[in-house]
Amino acid sequence: MVKPQPGQRISKIDTYLNCAETFAYRSTCLKRKYGAVIVKDDAVISTGYNGSPRGFDNCSDIGRCPRIELNMHQGEGYGICRAIHAEANALLNCSREQTIGADLYLVGINPGDNSIHKAKPCPVCARTIIQAGINNVILRIGEGAGNYVVIPATELQWVQTP
Numbered sequence: 001m002v003k004p005q006p007g008q009r010i011s012k013i014d015t016y017l018n019c020a021e022t023f024a025y026r027s028t029c030l031k032r033k034y035g036a037v038i039v040k041d042d043a044v045i046s047t048g049y050n051g052s053p054r055g056f057d058n059c060s061d062i063g064r065c066p067r068i069e070l071n072m073h074q075g076e077g078y079g080i081c082r083a084i085h086a087e088a089n090a091l092l093n094c095s096r097e098q099t100i101g102a103d104l105y106l107v108g109i110n111p112g113d114n115s116i117h118k119a120k121p122c123p124v125c126a127r128t129i130i131q132a133g134i135n136n137v138i139l140r141i142g143e144g145a146g147n148y149v150v151i152p153a154t155e156l157q158w159v160q161t162p
Helices: 012-024 086-092 123-131
Strands: 033-040 043-049 103-110 115-117 136-140 148-152
Touching: 012 033, 012 043, 012 086, 012 103, 012 136, 012 148, 033 086, 043 086, 086 103, 086 123
Parallel strands: 103 136
Antiparallel strands: 033 043, 033 103, 103 115, 136 148
16 A cells, blocks of 8 residues: 655555555455456546455355466466456446546455555456446556556457467
């Protein structure tokens, strides 16, 4: 979490990334916690974190993750994952009219030590982000102020190469 220096404010980007990080801590995923915040015209319009569909058991509840058990890495085994990704949850909570021209802020957390994981949308989420009309995706890539990248949504990796 980025904190201000005495007598100063943190940047708007770090503020929105802090919001995304806060939502990441609500995640029910045992492998990686993600939080997303959608901002348009300097107002938060939606938030999301990764977890099972509402009302269904999640990995925290059942105490196991099939992807961890099978030693799967980022991009593998999403079909056996119980979670909806943070980006998808944030997009599901608003209309396309609201998301056209908005920015999406994304933060990943390693559950073992709560360190920052270099955030990156999966190809399915990237396609959804592009389709929603999101302008930019801002990814926290490490600890500390200013440690992020801004990627135009249309430049996200939206398809995996075989």
